[in-house]
Amino acid sequence: MKIAFVGLGNMGAPMARNLLRAGHALIVFDLIPAAVEGLGAAGAEGAHSPASAAHAAELVITMLPASPQVRAVYEGAEGILAGVAPGVPLIDSSTIDPQIARTLAAAAAAQGNPMADAPVSGGTGGAASGSLTFMVGAEASLFERIKPTLAAMGKSVVHCGGSGNGQVAKICNNLVLGISMLGVAEAMSLGVALGMDAKVLAGVINSSSGRCWSSDTYNPYPGVIDGAPAARGYTGGFGTDLMLKDLGLATDAAKQSRQSVAMAAVAQQLYQLWSARGGGQKDFSSIIEMLRHD
Amino acid sequence: MKIAFVGLGNMGAPMARNLLRAGHALIVFDLIPAAVEGLGAAGAEGAHSPASAAHAAELVITMLPASPQVRAVYEGAEGILAGVAPGVPLIDSSTIDPQIARTLAAAAAAQGNPMADAPVSGGTGGAASGSLTFMVGAEASLFERIKPTLAAMGKSVVHCGGSGNGQVAKICNNLVLGISMLGVAEAMSLGVALGMDAKVLAGVINSSSGRCWSSDTYNPYPGVIDGAPAARGYTGGFGTDLMLKDLGLATDAAKQSRQSVAMAAVAQQLYQLWSARGGGQKDFSSIIEMLRHD
Numbered sequence: 410m411k412i413a414f415v416g417l418g419n420m421g422a423p424m425a426r427n428l429l430r431a432g433h434a435l436i437v438f439d440l441i442p443a444a445v446e447g448l449g450a451a452g453a454e455g456a457h458s459p460a461s462a463a464h465a466a467e468l469v470i471t472m473l474p475a476s477p478q479v480r481a482v483y484e485g486a487e488g489i490l491a492g493v494a495p496g497v498p499l500i501d502s503s504t505i506d507p508q509i510a511r512t513l514a515a516a517a518a519a520q521g522n523p524m525a526d527a528p529v530s531g532g533t534g535g536a537a538s539g540s541l542t543f544m545v546g547a548e549a550s551l552f553e554r555i556k557p558t559l560a561a562m563g564k565s566v567v568h569c570g571g572s573g574n575g576q577v578a579k580i581c582n583n584l585v586l587g588i589s590m591l592g593v594a595e596a597m598s599l600g601v602a603l604g605m606d607a608k609v610l611a612g613v614i615n616s617s618s619g620r621c622w623s624s625d626t627y628n629p630y631p632g633v634i635d636g637a638p639a640a641r642g643y644t645g646g647f648g649t650d651l652m653l654k655d656l657g658l659a660t661d662a663a664k665q666s667r668q669s670v671a672m673a674a675v676a677q678q679l680y681q682l683w684s685a686r687g688g689g690q691k692d693f694s695s696i697i698e699m700l701r702h703d
Numbered sequence: 704m705k706i707a708f709v710g711l712g713n714m715g716a717p718m719a720r721n722l723l724r725a726g727h728a729l730i731v732f733d734l735i736p737a738a739v740e741g742l743g744a745a746g747a748e749g750a751h752s753p754a755s756a757a758h759a760a761e762l763v764i765t766m767l768p769a770s771p772q773v774r775a776v777y778e779g780a781e782g783i784l785a786g787v788a789p790g791v792p793l794i795d796s797s798t799i800d801p802q803i804a805r806t807l808a809a810a811a812a813a814q815g816n817p818m819a820d821a822p823v824s825g826g827t828g829g830a831a832s833g834s835l836t837f838m839v840g841a842e843a844s845l846f847e848r849i850k851p852t853l854a855a856m857g858k859s860v861v862h863c864g865g866s867g868n869g870q871v872a873k874i875c876n877n878l879v880l881g882i883s884m885l886g887v888a889e890a891m892s893l894g895v896a897l898g899m900d901a902k903v904l905a906g907v908i909n910s911s912s913g914r915c916w917s918s919d920t921y922n923p924y925p926g927v928i929d930g931a932p933a934a935r936g937y938t939g940g941f942g943t944d945l946m947l948k949d950l951g952l953a954t955d956a957a958k959q960s961r962q963s964v965a966m967a968a969v970a971q972q973l974y975q976l977w978s979a980r981g982g983g984q985k986d987f988s989s990i991i992e993m994l995r996h997d
Contacts, residue, residue, distance in 0.1 A: 507897055530911055544907060567907055570899055577897045578907040581890040585883070585913030588966065592882030595964040596875040599953065602960040603801055603871045605864055613838060613861055613872045617824055619879030621915030659893065666896040669994055670889040672882065675969050700963055 410558070411436065413466035415459050415482055415489065416503070417444035420529070421472035423536040424502070424562045426451055428470075431561035438462040459485070460492030468558060469499045475654065476505040483513055495521035500555055502543070504528040506658055507576040508665060510546065514572040523551045526575040527559060530582070532647055540564040544582075546575035580662060583655040587676045587693070590623040594697035597630040601703050607633055629694035638692035646692030653680045653689070704852070705730065707760035709753050709776055709783065710797070711738035714823070715766035717830040718796070718856045720745055722764075725855035732756040753779070754786030762852060763793045769948065770799040777807055789815035794849055796837070798822040800952055801870040802959060804840065808866040817845045820869040821853060824876070826941055834858040838876075840869035874956060877949040881970045881987070884917040888991035891924040895997050901927055923988035932986035940986030947974045947983070 410433050414425045417439040425448055429435055435453035438461075439445050445455040456462035459482045463469050469489055473479050479501060483489045489499065499522050501510065510526040517524035525547035535541040541563035545552055552568045559566045569578040596619065600610040607630045615625040627646075628634045638646035656677035663670040683689075683696045704727050708719045711733040719742055723729055729747035732755075733739050739749040750756035753776045757763050763783055767773050773795055777783045783793065793816050795804065804820040811818040819841035829835040835857035839846055846862045853860045863872040890913065894904040901924045909919040921940075922928045932940035950971040957964040977983075977990045 542911065565910070567910075569903055569907060573897070574899050574903075577894050577899045578904060581894040581899070581904055582908050582911045582913040584893065585886045585890045585908055585915065585918065586911075588886030588889075589879070589883045589913070589915055591966045592879045592886070595882075595957075595962075595967055596879045599878070599957055599960065599962045599964060600871050600875040602962045603867070603956060605868050605871050605875070609863055609868075610872060610875055613863060614876050614879055616859070616861075617836065617876045617880075618916045618921070619876040619883070621879065621883055621917075622912045623915075624879065627912070662897060663889075663893055666893065667996070668889075668893045668896045670893060671969060671973060672885045672966065673889055675965060679965060702961070 410434070411465060411467045412558070413437070413456070413462040413469045414453070415439070415462055415469070416472040417448055418472070418474070419533050420536045422447060423533065424472060424541070425453065427539045427562045428558070429453060433561070436462050436466060458487035458492070459489045460487045463489045463493040463497070466493065467497060468555070469493060469497060471501045471503060473503040475503070476509050479503050479505050479513070480509065484516070490517060490520060490522070493522055497522055498551060498555055499524040500527050500559070501525070502527050502529055504579055504655060504658065505576060507573040507580070507662055510576045511573040523548065524572070525551055525555055526573060528575050528579040529563065530579065531563070535563070542567065544569050544575040544578040546571060546573050546577070580655055580659045583652065584659040584670065584673045586623065587652050587656050587680065588672050589621045590627070590629065590694055591676050591679060591696065593621065593623045594629045594694070594700055597628070598697060598700040598703075601630070601701070623694070627694055629697040638694055643691040643695035646694070648690055649680055649684050649693045649695065650689040652693040653677065653684055656680060704728070705759060705761045706852070707731070707750070707756040707763045708747070709733070709756055709763070710766040711742055712766070712768070713827050714830045716741060717827065718766060718835070719747065721833045721856045722852070723747060727855070730756050730760060752781035752786070753783045754781045757783045757787040757791070760787065761791060762849070763787060763791060765795045765797060767797040769797070770803050773797050773799050773807070774803065778810070784811060784814060784816070787816055791816055792845060792849055793818040794821050794853070795819070796821045796823055798873055798949060798952065799870060801867040801874070801956055804870045805867040817842065818866070819845055819849055820867060822869050822873040823857065824873065825857070829857070836861065838863050838869040838872040840865060840867050840871070874949055874953045877946065878953040878964070878967050880917065881946050881950050881974065882966050883915045884921070884923065884988055885970050885973060885990065887915065887917045888923045888988070888994055891922070892991060892994040892997070895924070895995070917988070921988055923991040932988055937985040937989035937992075940988070942984055943974055943978050943987045943989065944983040946987040947971065947978055950974060
């Protein structure tokens with residue numbers, strides 16, 4: 410299939426490479442010429458704008474930093490909606506506000522292009538190894554149509570319901586994640602301050618009702634889990650600033666729907682504090698460094 | 704073995720019955736005469752005070768509501784320390800402040816009685832079925848000595864380190880639990896308000912990094928997990944007021960050790976609000992009722 414791919418950053422570039430490996434023909438665009446050249450060396454054709462990339466494509470995929478870039482790439486004068494042929498499906502894998510995703514999908518539908526939101530989890534490692542999880546918001550028929558292509562970039566493709574629901578699922582999951590990580594960070598810091606061994610404490614929590622991914626797979630206390638970011642100075646992993654962005658989306662969405670998310674709001678403020686104190690580029694579990702004084 | 708058991712409430716009475724079933728001789732005390740009579744019918748001997756219950760015992764176990772009762776039962780004029788023979792081990796299974804547990808253990812040690820803190824998880828159901836988890840703070844030799852007796856009341860007996868560490872483990876686990884439950888309640892409420900199906904959302908979270916006991920075993924949204932308190936109007940389970948007590952212990956312990964637990968402090972306030980609004984006796988997952996407006 411001839412696929413237009415726009416947004417060749419830390420996530421988009423390895424995703425596009427996996428589509429090439431799966432045998433698809435790619436026409437790509439990024440604001441940074443070197444990113445386009447990099448994919449060109451791997452066999453992709455370069456384009457001069459999102460509109461020209463989309464022009465001859467049978468499918469369009471975008472992977473961009475945030476809502477403003479997504480709106481510009483789709484709705485700009487040289488944007489995808491200006492160039493794409495009617496009937497061609499559009500997939501945005503960026504993580505953005507669910508309402509903006511729905512507004513964009515409605516605009517695309519109005520000109521005859523079915524559009525899915527399909528944000529991912531799994532990070533740059535998952536993008537490189539093709540083991541991402543796609544959380545897809547789309548009509549059932551569109552979901553079935555795009556699933557095989559997404560499967561070339563991920564190990565799991567989950568249908569979350571209609572337009573925008575992929576974004577809802579992602580921000581709700583990351584809301585729980587951001588909160589539970591802070592809960593584990595507080596518990597581990599407190600327990601050690603009160604005289605407990607960190608590994609023994611984690612063992613109790615992991616076999617009790619406090620069990621969670623943040624404790625049993627990604628424990629923020631150094632020495633508890635081999636291979637977690639805590640074991641390598643909080644390098645790699647999922648950056649504090651990315652968690653901060655997702656909690657910002659969650660609290661914005663909560664405002665729009667008049668939903669109380671007091672814990673998420675406090676978590677957002679704590680990650681913001683940690684980012685301001687220099688932890689923004691570290692893995693988000695590094696927030697325990699702000700809490701520990703042992 | 705001849706065991707003194709003091710505190711025959713919703714937890715203590717079934718625990719004592721399991722000791723009788725295991726073949727131990729029991730001498731029991733409770734402030735409520737009917738509670739003593741109930742155990743008497745099951746084969747236990749009644750006593751007139753904690754001191755007299757402890758007098759001829761080879762082991763003493765207590766299960767009381769909170770720190771003030773524990774101090775009174777051990778240190779009062781008619782208390783256990785006034786009646787017990789030197790060398791007899793003492794086990795307190797109440798959930799109390801770790802510092803008070805350590806102070807009491809030091810006082811007991813000073814008169815020749817080794818003392819363990821052994822709070823439990825598993826609730827009244829676990830107490831009745833003998834499937835509690837004991838989190839034990841004690842010297843290693845004392846732990847080995849009391850483990851078989853505790854095993855007659857529970858399926859899991861975990862050594863958490865020295866005196867007080869059983870209490871530390873319990874309040875740290877319940878700190879994570881109270882926080883993650885609120886995180887899941889916020890995510891489920893927000894996701895449904897934004898148009899997602901509750902079961903689909905829980906499925907995404909449970910297979911992603913938001914996975915936790917509060918979501919995959921005890922999800923607060925009705926209809927997601929058969930058998931969870933949410934499926935029966937939040938009856939049974941672990942009451943909001945009990946979670947509130949444990950978060951109070953956690954935030955008190957954090958003050959003593961100058962540890963920041965901002966998320967636990969907000970959680971404590973939210974459960975307090977829910978208790979004040981009538982949710983105190985319901986299972987703690989009912990706090991989602993305060994958040995939902997779908």
